[in-house]
Amino acid sequence: MATGPPKPLARCGVATRSLLPQRLACHSLASRHRAGPGRPLLTPTLRGTPGYSPVATGAAAAISIPLQPGGDGASHNGAAKPAPAAHANGNGSSSKGSSSGHGSSVYNTVAAAVAAQFPAVPPLPAPPSTANLSDVVPYLLKLALQERYLVWRLAAALGCMCVAKLAGISLPLAFKGAVDAMASTGFSQAALSAALTAALTYGVLDCVRVLAKESQSPFFAPVSQAVTRRMAYHTFAHVLALDTRFHLDRRTGRVSRILERGTRSIAVLYRAMVFTFLPTGLELTAVAVLLAGRFGPALAGILGLTFAAYVTWTVMMTQAATDVRKEVNALDNATSSKAVDALLNVETVTLFNNQNLEVGLYDRHLRDFQSASYRTELLSSSLNAGQGLILAVGMAAILAAIISSPGGATGGDLVMASGLIMQLWAPLQFLGWFYRELRAALVDMEEFFQILRTRSNITDGTQPLPPTPLPLVRQQQQQQQPAAVAPASSSGSASAATPASHAVVSTSAASAAAAAAAAASASGLQDTHSPSTSSTSTSTSNSRSGGGLSVELVDVSFGYTAERQILKGVSLRVAPGESVAVVGSSGSGKSTILKLVTRLYDVWGTPGSPDVPPAAVAASSSNSSSGNAARAASGAEASTSGGSSSSSSSSSSSGGSGSSSSSSSGVYINGVDVRQLRLADVRSAIAVVPQDTALNYESILENIRYGRPDATDAEVVAAAVAARLHDTVSSLPEGYNTVVGERGLKLSGGEKQRVAIARAFLRSPRLLICDEATSALDSATEAAIMESLKELATGRSALFVAHRLSTVRGCDRIVVLRGGRVLEEGSHDQLMERGGEYAAMWNLQANQQKEEEEEAEGGQGDGGHAGGRGGGGGDGGHKQGDGGVTDTDEEIHLALAQEAAAANGSSKHAVAVAAGGKGGVAGLSLDSMDELATYSRRAAAAVVAAAAASATAAAAAVGGGGVNAA
Numbered sequence: 001m002a003t004g005p006p007k008p009l010a011r012c013g014v015a016t017r018s019l020l021p022q023r024l025a026c027h028s029l030a031s032r033h034r035a036g037p038g039r040p041l042l043t044p045t046l047r048g049t050p051g052y053s054p055v056a057t058g059a060a061a062a063i064s065i066p067l068q069p070g071g072d073g074a075s076h077n078g079a080a081k082p083a084p085a086a087h088a089n090g091n092g093s094s095s096k097g098s099s100s101g102h103g104s105s106v107y108n109t110v111a112a113a114v115a116a117q118f119p120a121v122p123p124l125p126a127p128p129s130t131a132n133l134s135d136v137v138p139y140l141l142k143l144a145l146q147e148r149y150l151v152w153r154l155a156a157a158l159g160c161m162c163v164a165k166l167a168g169i170s171l172p173l174a175f176k177g178a179v180d181a182m183a184s185t186g187f188s189q190a191a192l193s194a195a196l197t198a199a200l201t202y203g204v205l206d207c208v209r210v211l212a213k214e215s216q217s218p219f220f221a222p223v224s225q226a227v228t229r230r231m232a233y234h235t236f237a238h239v240l241a242l243d244t245r246f247h248l249d250r251r252t253g254r255v256s257r258i259l260e261r262g263t264r265s266i267a268v269l270y271r272a273m274v275f276t277f278l279p280t281g282l283e284l285t286a287v288a289v290l291l292a293g294r295f296g297p298a299l300a301g302i303l304g305l306t307f308a309a310y311v312t313w314t315v316m317m318t319q320a321a322t323d324v325r326k327e328v329n330a331l332d333n334a335t336s337s338k339a340v341d342a343l344l345n346v347e348t349v350t351l352f353n354n355q356n357l358e359v360g361l362y363d364r365h366l367r368d369f370q371s372a373s374y375r376t377e378l379l380s381s382s383l384n385a386g387q388g389l390i391l392a393v394g395m396a397a398i399l400a401a402i403i404s405s406p407g408g409a410t411g412g413d414l415v416m417a418s419g420l421i422m423q424l425w426a427p428l429q430f431l432g433w434f435y436r437e438l439r440a441a442l443v444d445m446e447e448f449f450q451i452l453r454t455r456s457n458i459t460d461g462t463q464p465l466p467p468t469p470l471p472l473v474r475q476q477q478q479q480q481q482p483a484a485v486a487p488a489s490s491s492g493s494a495s496a497a498t499p500a501s502h503a504v505v506s507t508s509a510a511s512a513a514a515a516a517a518a519a520a521s522a523s524g525l526q527d528t529h530s531p532s533t534s535s536t537s538t539s540t541s542n543s544r545s546g547g548g549l550s551v552e553l554v555d556v557s558f559g560y561t562a563e564r565q566i567l568k569g570v571s572l573r574v575a576p577g578e579s580v581a582v583v584g585s586s587g588s589g590k591s592t593i594l595k596l597v598t599r600l601y602d603v604w605g606t607p608g609s610p611d612v613p614p615a616a617v618a619a620s621s622s623n624s625s626s627g628n629a630a631r632a633a634s635g636a637e638a639s640t641s642g643g644s645s646s647s648s649s650s651s652s653s654s655g656g657s658g659s660s661s662s663s664s665s666g667v668y669i670n671g672v673d674v675r676q677l678r679l680a681d682v683r684s685a686i687a688v689v690p691q692d693t694a695l696n697y698e699s700i701l702e703n704i705r706y707g708r709p710d711a712t713d714a715e716v717v718a719a720a721v722a723a724r725l726h727d728t729v730s731s732l733p734e735g736y737n738t739v740v741g742e743r744g745l746k747l748s749g750g751e752k753q754r755v756a757i758a759r760a761f762l763r764s765p766r767l768l769i770c771d772e773a774t775s776a777l778d779s780a781t782e783a784a785i786m787e788s789l790k791e792l793a794t795g796r797s798a799l800f801v802a803h804r805l806s807t808v809r810g811c812d813r814i815v816v817l818r819g820g821r822v823l824e825e826g827s828h829d830q831l832m833e834r835g836g837e838y839a840a841m842w843n844l845q846a847n848q849q850k851e852e853e854e855e856a857e858g859g860q861g862d863g864g865h866a867g868g869r870g871g872g873g874g875d876g877g878h879k880q881g882d883g884g885v886t887d888t889d890e891e892i893h894l895a896l897a898q899e900a901a902a903a904n905g906s907s908k909h910a911v912a913v914a915a916g917g918k919g920g921v922a923g924l925s926l927d928s929m930d931e932l933a934t935y936s937r938r939a940a941a942a943v944v945a946a947a948a949a950s951a952t953a954a955a956a957a958v959g960g961g962g963v964n965a966a
């Protein structure tokens with residue numbers, strides 16, 4: 001059935017193999033004089049088990065790692081290597097070596113500040129429900145009054161404002177005094193001294209006005225700045241805490257614009273209130289009172305009318321401008337997002353030679369933006385013109401009223417009135433502008449508050465992560481129902497394994513027995529917690545459960561949208577210290593499982609989740625993959641629930657954590673529903689090496705340190721050594737100082753992955769999650785990295801997702817996923833024995849590898865690809881192939897294989913398709929090809945491709961050659 005077993009490459013997680021204890025000790029910092037002045041040595045000590053524990057010690061110094069390229073003594077694997085660069089990253093957030101091993105790294109400093117909870121930033125009050133002025137003003141006031149040191153500053157600023165205004169209003173009065181004095185008595189000494197007194201008064205008042213006015217800003221600026229900073233701080237924290245769905249549904253450029261405009265609007269609003277609206281209101285009232293007192297209420301009436309007309313016009317036009325402003329904002333967001341998108345993906349843009357396309361798209365947005373902006377300009381000009389006219393008419397009317405007032409008016413009166421009114425008009429003209437700004441600010445704040453009001457669908461739990469796993473219902477079931485190992489069905493769909501059983505599906509009594517044995521040995525938890533388990537397995541478990549988390553998925557249904565279900569009743573378990581791999585075709589939901597474990601998403605059925613589709617959940621249960629088997633299993637759960645749930649709850653109460661009842665579907669970590677656990681606890685116990693590593697625009701040193709921001713330089717370097725990154729970094733001109741560029745684009749895919757692996761080493765997690773962690777590496781590096789990951793995974797739990805089966809061959813268990821359902825589960829040997837989907841995939845990859853090796857031997861390869869790509873699994877041309885089968889080819893063949901298997905109920909068809917390898921479906925018999933052609937469009941396409949690919953190969957296959965015959 002299977003072609004010869006491919007060469008094993010590296011085993012993951014692998015408690016079954018003894019470790020190669022790797023000890024890399026460096027000179028202590030005390031011995032850094034050896035590297036010469038100014039060239040500090042770091043002292044990472046890499047221990048094999050578990051992970052590593054860098055210790056600054058001078059003992060057993062095996063290697064020295066000065067932080068300078070070209071330095072002496074740095075190496076891994078004992079070979080002397082150049083040292084990484086001195087710690088000063090390119091953007092100023094340097095990490096210069098210090099005697100403590102901590103440099104002035106930004107991450108170090110901030111991590112320490114965060115740990116010390118300094119500086120404490122007061123919380124935000126709940127944002128208002130609307131962005132109306134009536135809601136926003138009290139909110140801003142509340143913000144300012146929240147901190148005592150701001151209150152007195154605000155009061156002082158307001159006091160200065162009042163003094164300035166009163167002094168300003170008094171100026172025309174002083175003028176009036178001087179003019180009247182001189183007009184009534186001519187140029188007498190008394191008139192002169194009265195005029196001089198008035199002039200002096202004027203001067204003093206003006207000085208007071210200027211001083212008071214200019215004191216406002218120093219008093220007020222800290223208020224506005226502190227509140228703005230607090231808003232920015234909390235909003236950023238809030239947005240970072242929002243769930244993945246929020247971020248994926250929105251364009252980053254747009255969100256950042258909203259935040260930027262929102263925080264800026266706060267400053268605008270404060271200034272508008274304190275420097276414009278309040279003073280103008282105060283001034284208007286004072287002027288109206290003065291004029292009414294001197295010339296009668298009619299004058300105050302004219303003033304009031306003028307003001308009302310002015311405000312009405314301003315509000316009307318501003319309202320119209322606001323609507324256009326919203327449009328302008330939307331276009332501004334779109335323009336900015338377009339530019340950010342293109343800049344973020346500049347490499348893709350360049351490679352596709354799409355610069356002109358991008359510029360054209362950008363210009364389309366710019367043109368729309370331009371025309372909307374023009375409309376705002378038109379509205380703005382109309383507004384200004386109307387305001388000017390109203391003020392001119394108002395002024396003329398007031399002066400006419402004064403001149404013709406019944407009691408008559410002196411020259412001083414005219415001077416005073418015109419002085420007062422001019423003083424009032426000046427800010428009124430700004431009032432229009434400020435009002436427009438205010439409206440715009442309120443519009444901006446609407447979106448801003450909307451984001452602040454958005455609640456994450458992932459709500460934090462309250463339970464601490466139990467240090468050791470609480471008993472799981474699953475293991476109790478296994479204890480109670482050892483026969484829960486489901487017999488394999490001969491039909492494709494029914495052969496969907498029984499996830500609830502967590503046992504290997506087997507078609508024979510012998511493999512069932514093996515499966516039961518595997519289930520027993522694999523259940524570290526069971527061994528750990530059950531006194532009834534055998535002493536052999538207990539000892540195995542105990543040796544491996546040091547610190548590892550237990551992870552269990554119970555009948556999990558999930559989809560990113562209610563319309564499309566991705567996971568359909570998936571159950572799987574990782575016992576403490578165990579390594580489990582999830583394999584399967586592309587899109588089957590492997591990475592999705594990891595996202596649920598790390599709680600980037602919650603399973604369907606989570607209360608409060610907006611996309612809980614009860615109907616879909618129900619449908620999923622009814623046609624769940626596990627189908628009858630799962631329902632039977634859950635029936636068994638129900639029937640044993642007395643025991644299970646009661647023991648579960650008793651255990652939880654004994655554990656004091658209120659452990660969940662594992663009988664309901666969900667994701668459980670250490671026996672507790674992950675939704676009840678504190679997110680910080682969960683995430684800090686996990687390290688993820690993702691499929692696609694995004695790096696920060698920082699140096700390599702800081703990027704690695706990101707895995708644990710308080711790590712010392714020595715620890716960072718040790719992690720790089722462990723991740724087989726140190727030599728590469730040392731060879732760079734800037735060493736560890738090299739700034740990796742936007743999202744790490746200056747590094748190769750393999751280097752980025754090694755940075756991610758170094759981060760994981762640094763994190764020293766209790767659960768290691770690797771999502772295609774070595775997909776971008778060449779085989780030699782992959783072998784080395786797998787060895788490192790193996791070390792890292794030892795003593796911890798590990799969950800691997802991989803396409804290249806050789807990399808997960810050594811895992812304790814391998815779960816085969818297809819279409820969101822668990823299809824098979826067991827160790828490599830068990831799955832190979834079963835001859836199902838896993839065996840088909842393995843043989844496909846082995847075949848590809850063999851083919852490539854033959855090609856390489858025949859001089860057809862490029863030479864660089866030889867060397868057992870994929871090793872044991874022989875995945876052949878995985879990604880970095882030299883023309884070998886790519887993942888996509890592989891996946892298409894695999895999909896064909898799966899469909900063929902499903903259609904024909906025979907894994908041989910799958911093997912036959914798989915055997916097609918890169919040459920098409922050469923290993924397939926004509927009969928099978930016909931069947932495939934009728935079965936699916938994709939198969940038909942493949943048949944055509946195969947026919948075109950190689951008639952000779954097809955003939956050979958028909959003649960019994962190829963894997964099919966095997």
Ligand SMILES: Nc1ncnc2c1ncn2[C@@H]1O[C@H](COP(=O)(O)OP(=O)(O)OP(=O)(O)O)[C@@H](O)[C@H]1O
Pocket residue numbers: 248560561566584585586587588589590591592593
């Ligand atoms: N955020 C998302 N929103 C909507 N659909 C998504 C999202 N992420 C993944 N999907 C879809 O869910 C399905 C499963 O994705 P997942 O990444 O789990 O597959 P996978 O088995 O890991 O595939 P691969 O091996 O190619 O990485 C895919 O069809 C994918 O398109």
